[in-house]
Amino acid sequence: STQSTGDFRFLAPSMAARQTSNLAKVAENCWTKAPKINAELFTLTYGAIVWQLLKDNENIEDVNNQLEKMGYNIGLRLIDEFLARSNLGRCKDFRETAEVIAKVAFKMFLGVNASLRDSNDKEFVLILDDNPLTDFCELPESHKKSLAYCNILCGVIRGSLEMVQMRVECQLIKSILRGDEVSEIKVVLKEILKDEMPIGDD
Protein backbone atom coordinates (compact mmCIF):
# COMPACT_ATOMS: atom_id res chain seq x y z
CA SER A 1 0.00 0.00 0.00
CA THR A 2 1.22 3.46 -0.88
CA GLN A 3 -0.33 4.93 2.23
CA SER A 4 1.99 6.04 4.97
CA THR A 5 0.70 6.78 8.42
CA GLY A 6 3.79 8.90 9.12
CA ASP A 7 2.01 11.97 7.86
CA PHE A 8 -0.50 11.73 10.63
CA ARG A 9 2.12 12.08 13.32
CA PHE A 10 1.44 15.64 14.28
CA LEU A 11 -1.39 15.73 16.75
CA ALA A 12 -2.48 18.93 18.40
CA PRO A 13 -2.95 18.34 22.13
CA SER A 14 -6.68 18.98 21.94
CA MET A 15 -7.10 16.13 19.52
CA ALA A 16 -5.67 13.43 21.67
CA ALA A 17 -8.82 12.67 23.62
CA ARG A 18 -11.41 13.31 20.94
CA GLN A 19 -14.61 11.36 21.11
CA THR A 20 -17.78 11.37 19.13
CA SER A 21 -19.70 13.39 21.70
CA ASN A 22 -16.96 15.96 21.66
CA LEU A 23 -17.34 16.30 17.92
CA ALA A 24 -21.07 16.77 18.30
CA LYS A 25 -20.44 19.62 20.71
CA VAL A 26 -17.98 21.27 18.35
CA ALA A 27 -20.50 20.89 15.56
CA GLU A 28 -23.33 22.42 17.54
CA ASN A 29 -21.13 25.29 18.56
CA CYS A 30 -20.01 26.00 15.00
CA TRP A 31 -23.59 25.86 13.76
CA THR A 32 -24.83 28.24 16.44
CA LYS A 33 -22.10 30.73 15.78
CA ALA A 34 -22.32 30.69 12.00
CA PRO A 35 -24.24 33.53 10.36
CA LYS A 36 -27.18 32.00 8.59
CA ILE A 37 -29.41 32.60 5.65
CA ASN A 38 -32.80 31.36 4.59
CA ALA A 39 -32.53 27.73 3.46
CA GLU A 40 -35.07 28.05 0.68
CA LEU A 41 -32.99 30.67 -1.06
CA PHE A 42 -30.11 28.21 -1.02
CA THR A 43 -32.23 25.32 -2.21
CA LEU A 44 -33.88 27.26 -5.00
CA THR A 45 -30.61 28.85 -6.13
CA TYR A 46 -29.04 25.40 -6.39
CA GLY A 47 -32.01 24.16 -8.35
CA ALA A 48 -31.71 27.10 -10.73
CA ILE A 49 -28.00 26.40 -11.17
CA VAL A 50 -28.71 22.79 -12.12
CA TRP A 51 -31.36 24.06 -14.53
CA GLN A 52 -28.82 26.42 -16.08
CA LEU A 53 -26.29 23.60 -16.47
CA LEU A 54 -28.86 21.38 -18.13
CA LYS A 55 -29.59 24.18 -20.58
CA ASP A 56 -25.92 24.75 -21.34
CA ASN A 57 -24.97 21.13 -21.79
CA GLU A 58 -26.55 18.57 -24.08
CA ASN A 59 -25.18 15.58 -22.28
CA ILE A 60 -26.35 14.78 -18.74
CA GLU A 61 -23.00 13.22 -17.93
CA ASP A 62 -21.41 16.62 -18.70
CA VAL A 63 -23.79 18.22 -16.23
CA ASN A 64 -22.78 15.70 -13.58
CA ASN A 65 -19.13 16.48 -14.24
CA GLN A 66 -19.73 20.22 -14.14
CA LEU A 67 -21.49 19.91 -10.80
CA GLU A 68 -18.61 17.89 -9.43
CA LYS A 69 -16.13 20.44 -10.73
CA MET A 70 -18.04 23.31 -9.18
CA GLY A 71 -18.10 21.41 -5.93
CA TYR A 72 -14.37 20.85 -6.20
CA ASN A 73 -13.74 24.59 -6.53
CA ILE A 74 -15.98 25.26 -3.57
CA GLY A 75 -14.22 22.57 -1.53
CA LEU A 76 -10.82 24.16 -2.10
CA ARG A 77 -12.07 27.27 -0.29
CA LEU A 78 -14.46 25.66 2.11
CA ILE A 79 -11.74 23.74 3.93
CA ASP A 80 -10.04 26.96 5.10
CA GLU A 81 -13.21 28.21 6.62
CA PHE A 82 -13.93 24.83 8.14
CA LEU A 83 -10.54 24.56 9.81
CA ALA A 84 -10.68 28.14 11.03
CA ARG A 85 -14.15 27.85 12.49
CA SER A 86 -13.94 24.39 13.98
CA ASN A 87 -10.43 24.81 15.32
CA LEU A 88 -9.85 21.12 14.91
CA GLY A 89 -6.33 19.96 14.20
CA ARG A 90 -5.21 17.14 11.96
CA CYS A 91 -7.17 13.95 11.94
CA LYS A 92 -5.47 10.87 13.31
CA ASP A 93 -6.55 8.64 10.44
CA PHE A 94 -9.02 8.35 7.61
CA ARG A 95 -11.69 7.01 9.93
CA GLU A 96 -11.48 10.14 12.02
CA THR A 97 -11.64 12.26 8.86
CA ALA A 98 -14.90 10.50 8.06
CA GLU A 99 -16.28 11.27 11.51
CA VAL A 100 -15.33 14.90 11.28
CA ILE A 101 -16.91 15.32 7.87
CA ALA A 102 -20.12 13.62 8.89
CA LYS A 103 -20.54 15.10 12.35
CA VAL A 104 -19.03 18.56 12.08
CA ALA A 105 -18.77 19.74 8.48
CA PHE A 106 -22.29 18.92 7.37
CA LYS A 107 -23.67 20.47 10.51
CA MET A 108 -21.61 23.61 10.21
CA PHE A 109 -22.52 24.41 6.63
CA LEU A 110 -25.84 22.78 5.94
CA GLY A 111 -27.19 22.43 9.44
CA VAL A 112 -27.86 18.73 9.03
CA ASN A 113 -26.53 15.62 10.69
CA ALA A 114 -24.96 13.03 8.45
CA SER A 115 -24.04 9.53 9.55
CA LEU A 116 -21.51 6.96 8.49
CA ARG A 117 -21.45 3.34 7.60
CA ASP A 118 -18.69 0.94 6.62
CA SER A 119 -15.94 3.28 7.63
CA ASN A 120 -12.38 1.98 7.61
CA ASP A 121 -8.91 3.20 6.66
CA LYS A 122 -9.57 3.14 2.95
CA GLU A 123 -13.15 4.28 2.48
CA PHE A 124 -16.44 5.28 4.06
CA VAL A 125 -20.02 5.95 3.12
CA LEU A 126 -21.79 9.11 4.20
CA ILE A 127 -25.49 8.79 4.77
CA LEU A 128 -27.64 11.86 4.33
CA ASP A 129 -31.24 11.46 5.27
CA ASP A 130 -31.73 15.20 5.40
CA ASN A 131 -30.44 17.42 2.64
CA PRO A 132 -31.36 21.05 2.00
CA LEU A 133 -30.25 20.74 -1.63
CA THR A 134 -33.04 18.36 -2.49
CA ASP A 135 -35.96 19.96 -0.64
CA PHE A 136 -39.09 20.24 -2.77
CA CYS A 137 -37.20 18.71 -5.66
CA GLU A 138 -38.38 16.04 -8.03
CA LEU A 139 -36.58 14.74 -11.07
CA PRO A 140 -38.45 13.93 -14.28
CA GLU A 141 -38.34 10.29 -15.40
CA SER A 142 -35.93 11.10 -18.21
CA HIS A 143 -33.33 12.35 -15.74
CA LYS A 144 -34.00 10.20 -12.71
CA LYS A 145 -31.43 7.54 -13.43
CA SER A 146 -28.79 9.69 -15.06
CA LEU A 147 -28.64 13.04 -13.28
CA ALA A 148 -26.55 13.06 -10.12
CA TYR A 149 -28.33 16.06 -8.64
CA CYS A 150 -26.23 16.27 -5.48
CA ASN A 151 -22.96 15.70 -7.27
CA ILE A 152 -21.76 19.06 -6.05
CA LEU A 153 -21.35 17.51 -2.60
CA CYS A 154 -19.01 14.88 -4.03
CA GLY A 155 -16.89 17.66 -5.47
CA VAL A 156 -16.86 19.62 -2.23
CA ILE A 157 -15.56 16.60 -0.33
CA ARG A 158 -12.93 15.88 -2.98
CA GLY A 159 -11.73 19.51 -3.08
CA SER A 160 -11.59 19.92 0.69
CA LEU A 161 -9.73 16.68 1.28
CA GLU A 162 -7.23 17.43 -1.44
CA MET A 163 -6.22 20.55 0.47
CA VAL A 164 -5.44 18.40 3.47
CA GLN A 165 -3.28 16.01 1.47
CA MET A 166 -5.77 13.32 0.67
CA ARG A 167 -6.73 12.38 -2.86
CA VAL A 168 -10.13 10.75 -2.85
CA GLU A 169 -12.83 9.70 -5.23
CA CYS A 170 -16.46 10.36 -4.34
CA GLN A 171 -19.56 8.93 -5.82
CA LEU A 172 -23.23 9.44 -5.20
CA ILE A 173 -24.44 5.87 -4.75
CA LYS A 174 -27.95 6.41 -3.46
CA SER A 175 -30.26 9.35 -3.93
CA ILE A 176 -33.55 10.41 -2.42
CA LEU A 177 -34.47 11.80 -5.82
CA ARG A 178 -34.24 8.34 -7.32
CA GLY A 179 -36.63 6.91 -4.77
CA ASP A 180 -34.11 5.65 -2.22
CA GLU A 181 -34.81 6.36 1.46
CA VAL A 182 -31.58 8.24 1.93
CA SER A 183 -28.81 9.76 -0.12
CA GLU A 184 -25.40 8.15 0.18
CA ILE A 185 -21.96 9.29 -0.88
CA LYS A 186 -19.09 6.83 -1.05
CA VAL A 187 -15.64 8.27 -0.43
CA VAL A 188 -12.60 6.19 -1.33
CA LEU A 189 -9.07 7.17 -0.35
CA LYS A 190 -6.78 6.90 -3.34
CA GLU A 191 -3.56 8.45 -2.20
CA ILE A 192 -1.99 10.40 0.60
CA LEU A 193 -0.31 13.39 -1.00
CA LYS A 194 3.08 14.42 0.21
CA ASP A 195 3.22 17.73 2.06
CA GLU A 196 4.75 20.17 -0.37
CA MET A 197 6.72 22.92 1.29
CA PRO A 198 6.05 26.25 -0.44
CA ILE A 199 9.08 27.51 -2.39
CA GLY A 200 11.06 30.02 -0.42
CA ASP A 201 10.06 28.66 2.97
CA ASP A 202 12.99 27.86 5.23
Added chain:
Amino acid sequence: MEELRKKNNSLNVVDRKLPTKGFHNKVSLSAFSLLFSELIQYTHRRVHNVKDFERRLADIGYNVGLRLLEYISWKEKATKRETEFERILHFISNTVWKMLFGKNARPEKSKQVAGRYMITEDETLVNKFISVPKDLAGLSCGSFVGGIVEGILYASEFLAKVTTHSVQVPENPRFPRTVILIELDKEVFEREAPQDG
Protein backbone atom coordinates in the same frame (compact mmCIF):
# COMPACT_ATOMS: atom_id res chain seq x y z
CA MET B 1 -39.97 6.04 11.08
CA GLU B 2 -38.16 4.33 8.20
CA GLU B 3 -41.46 3.16 6.76
CA LEU B 4 -42.92 6.64 6.93
CA ARG B 5 -39.91 8.13 5.26
CA LYS B 6 -39.93 5.53 2.54
CA LYS B 7 -43.63 6.16 1.94
CA ASN B 8 -43.04 9.90 1.86
CA ASN B 9 -40.17 9.62 -0.59
CA SER B 10 -42.03 7.41 -2.97
CA LEU B 11 -44.89 9.87 -3.27
CA ASN B 12 -45.00 12.45 -5.98
CA VAL B 13 -43.39 15.62 -4.62
CA VAL B 14 -46.64 17.57 -4.59
CA ASP B 15 -48.39 14.84 -2.62
CA ARG B 16 -45.88 14.78 0.18
CA LYS B 17 -46.58 16.34 3.52
CA LEU B 18 -45.46 19.94 3.72
CA PRO B 19 -42.61 20.60 6.10
CA THR B 20 -43.76 21.90 9.44
CA LYS B 21 -42.01 24.17 11.86
CA GLY B 22 -38.40 23.35 12.54
CA PHE B 23 -37.70 22.09 9.06
CA HIS B 24 -34.63 23.40 7.24
CA ASN B 25 -35.08 27.01 8.13
CA LYS B 26 -31.52 28.02 7.66
CA VAL B 27 -28.22 27.09 6.14
CA SER B 28 -24.97 28.83 6.89
CA LEU B 29 -24.27 32.03 5.01
CA SER B 30 -20.93 30.63 3.87
CA ALA B 31 -22.61 27.71 2.14
CA PHE B 32 -24.74 30.11 0.13
CA SER B 33 -21.89 32.55 -0.53
CA LEU B 34 -19.63 29.77 -1.75
CA LEU B 35 -22.35 28.45 -4.02
CA PHE B 36 -23.14 31.91 -5.34
CA SER B 37 -19.49 32.72 -5.94
CA GLU B 38 -19.08 29.48 -7.87
CA LEU B 39 -22.12 30.43 -9.94
CA ILE B 40 -20.49 33.77 -10.74
CA GLN B 41 -17.27 32.05 -11.75
CA TYR B 42 -19.11 29.57 -13.93
CA THR B 43 -20.98 32.39 -15.62
CA HIS B 44 -17.74 34.32 -16.05
CA ARG B 45 -16.21 31.39 -17.88
CA ARG B 46 -19.06 31.35 -20.35
CA VAL B 47 -19.80 35.01 -21.07
CA HIS B 48 -17.52 37.98 -21.25
CA ASN B 49 -19.69 41.02 -21.40
CA VAL B 50 -21.69 42.69 -18.70
CA LYS B 51 -25.07 42.54 -20.41
CA ASP B 52 -25.07 38.79 -20.99
CA PHE B 53 -23.66 38.19 -17.54
CA GLU B 54 -26.46 40.12 -15.92
CA ARG B 55 -29.00 38.40 -18.14
CA ARG B 56 -27.80 34.97 -17.05
CA LEU B 57 -27.85 35.92 -13.40
CA ALA B 58 -31.30 37.39 -13.83
CA ASP B 59 -32.47 34.14 -15.44
CA ILE B 60 -31.31 32.17 -12.45
CA GLY B 61 -32.97 34.64 -10.11
CA TYR B 62 -36.12 34.41 -12.20
CA ASN B 63 -36.33 30.68 -11.63
CA VAL B 64 -35.90 31.23 -7.95
CA GLY B 65 -38.50 33.98 -7.80
CA LEU B 66 -41.16 31.98 -9.63
CA ARG B 67 -41.09 29.30 -7.00
CA LEU B 68 -40.53 31.58 -4.09
CA LEU B 69 -43.86 33.33 -4.36
CA GLU B 70 -45.94 30.29 -3.57
CA TYR B 71 -43.68 29.23 -0.76
CA ILE B 72 -43.56 32.63 0.92
CA SER B 73 -47.27 33.13 0.58
CA TRP B 74 -47.84 29.82 2.31
CA LYS B 75 -45.29 30.60 5.00
CA GLU B 76 -46.82 33.99 5.67
CA LYS B 77 -50.30 32.48 5.65
CA ALA B 78 -51.46 35.00 3.08
CA THR B 79 -55.17 34.58 2.59
CA LYS B 80 -55.51 36.22 -0.79
CA ARG B 81 -53.47 37.03 -3.86
CA GLU B 82 -52.17 40.53 -4.33
CA THR B 83 -53.83 42.16 -7.28
CA GLU B 84 -52.64 45.72 -6.89
CA PHE B 85 -49.14 46.55 -7.89
CA GLU B 86 -48.29 48.83 -4.99
CA ARG B 87 -49.33 46.11 -2.60
CA ILE B 88 -47.17 43.51 -4.21
CA LEU B 89 -44.30 45.96 -4.30
CA HIS B 90 -44.61 46.33 -0.55
CA PHE B 91 -44.94 42.59 -0.18
CA ILE B 92 -41.66 42.13 -2.01
CA SER B 93 -39.73 44.88 -0.26
CA ASN B 94 -40.87 43.93 3.18
CA THR B 95 -41.98 40.33 3.51
CA VAL B 96 -39.85 38.69 0.82
CA TRP B 97 -36.77 40.70 1.65
CA LYS B 98 -37.20 40.02 5.34
CA MET B 99 -37.46 36.32 4.76
CA LEU B 100 -34.55 36.06 2.37
CA PHE B 101 -32.12 38.62 3.70
CA GLY B 102 -33.34 39.50 7.15
CA LYS B 103 -33.96 43.17 6.44
CA ASN B 104 -36.24 45.43 4.43
CA ALA B 105 -35.64 47.14 1.15
CA ARG B 106 -36.97 50.56 0.15
CA PRO B 107 -39.65 50.71 -2.51
CA GLU B 108 -40.07 53.94 -4.44
CA LYS B 109 -42.30 55.21 -7.16
CA SER B 110 -40.87 57.32 -9.90
CA LYS B 111 -42.33 60.77 -10.11
CA GLN B 112 -41.24 61.42 -13.66
CA VAL B 113 -42.33 58.29 -15.42
CA ALA B 114 -45.60 56.55 -14.81
CA GLY B 115 -45.39 52.83 -14.26
CA ARG B 116 -41.80 52.97 -13.11
CA TYR B 117 -40.83 51.84 -9.65
CA MET B 118 -37.61 51.14 -7.83
CA ILE B 119 -36.48 48.93 -5.00
CA THR B 120 -33.36 50.20 -3.34
CA GLU B 121 -31.07 48.33 -1.03
CA ASP B 122 -27.93 49.59 0.62
CA GLU B 123 -25.90 46.49 1.29
CA THR B 124 -26.98 43.58 -0.82
CA LEU B 125 -26.21 40.34 0.94
CA VAL B 126 -25.35 38.45 -2.22
CA ASN B 127 -22.81 41.07 -3.23
CA LYS B 128 -21.05 41.00 0.08
CA PHE B 129 -18.31 38.57 -0.88
CA ILE B 130 -18.07 39.31 -4.57
CA SER B 131 -15.49 41.64 -6.07
CA VAL B 132 -15.92 42.73 -9.66
CA PRO B 133 -12.88 42.52 -11.94
CA LYS B 134 -11.96 45.46 -14.17
CA ASP B 135 -12.98 43.77 -17.39
CA LEU B 136 -16.54 43.56 -16.13
CA ALA B 137 -16.84 47.02 -14.66
CA GLY B 138 -20.42 48.02 -14.11
CA LEU B 139 -21.56 44.51 -13.40
CA SER B 140 -24.00 44.18 -10.59
CA CYS B 141 -24.39 40.73 -9.14
CA GLY B 142 -27.53 42.14 -7.67
CA SER B 143 -29.00 41.15 -11.05
CA PHE B 144 -29.63 37.86 -9.36
CA VAL B 145 -31.90 39.61 -6.88
CA GLY B 146 -33.48 41.59 -9.70
CA GLY B 147 -34.24 38.25 -11.32
CA ILE B 148 -35.96 37.07 -8.16
CA VAL B 149 -38.16 40.15 -8.22
CA GLU B 150 -38.93 39.56 -11.87
CA GLY B 151 -39.90 35.98 -11.15
CA ILE B 152 -42.21 36.95 -8.32
CA LEU B 153 -43.86 39.63 -10.43
CA TYR B 154 -44.34 37.27 -13.34
CA ALA B 155 -45.85 34.62 -11.08
CA SER B 156 -48.33 37.20 -9.78
CA GLU B 157 -49.32 38.28 -13.28
CA PHE B 158 -47.51 41.59 -13.23
CA LEU B 159 -45.51 41.68 -16.41
CA ALA B 160 -42.65 44.09 -16.08
CA LYS B 161 -39.19 44.80 -17.33
CA VAL B 162 -36.78 44.53 -14.45
CA THR B 163 -33.21 45.76 -14.52
CA THR B 164 -30.64 46.08 -11.77
CA HIS B 165 -28.17 48.87 -11.35
CA SER B 166 -25.32 49.58 -9.03
CA VAL B 167 -24.98 53.06 -7.69
CA GLN B 168 -21.82 54.20 -5.97
CA VAL B 169 -22.55 55.65 -2.59
CA PRO B 170 -20.02 58.18 -1.27
CA GLU B 171 -20.63 57.25 2.37
CA ASN B 172 -19.91 53.61 1.73
CA PRO B 173 -17.52 53.26 -1.19
CA ARG B 174 -16.94 49.53 -0.83
CA PHE B 175 -20.58 48.56 -1.10
CA PRO B 176 -22.51 50.28 -3.84
CA ARG B 177 -26.22 50.63 -3.47
CA THR B 178 -28.30 48.27 -5.54
CA VAL B 179 -31.27 49.73 -7.37
CA ILE B 180 -33.78 47.42 -8.99
CA LEU B 181 -35.72 49.25 -11.64
CA ILE B 182 -39.16 47.95 -12.47
CA GLU B 183 -40.99 49.17 -15.53
CA LEU B 184 -44.51 47.88 -15.70
CA ASP B 185 -45.81 46.58 -18.96
CA LYS B 186 -48.35 48.78 -20.67
CA GLU B 187 -51.19 46.31 -20.18
CA VAL B 188 -50.55 46.06 -16.45
CA PHE B 189 -50.41 49.79 -16.16
CA GLU B 190 -53.73 50.18 -17.92
CA ARG B 191 -55.21 47.51 -15.74
CA GLU B 192 -54.19 49.45 -12.67
CA ALA B 193 -55.28 52.87 -13.90
CA PRO B 194 -59.02 52.85 -13.09
CA GLN B 195 -58.19 52.31 -9.40
CA ASP B 196 -56.31 55.59 -9.28
CA GLY B 197 -59.33 57.42 -10.61
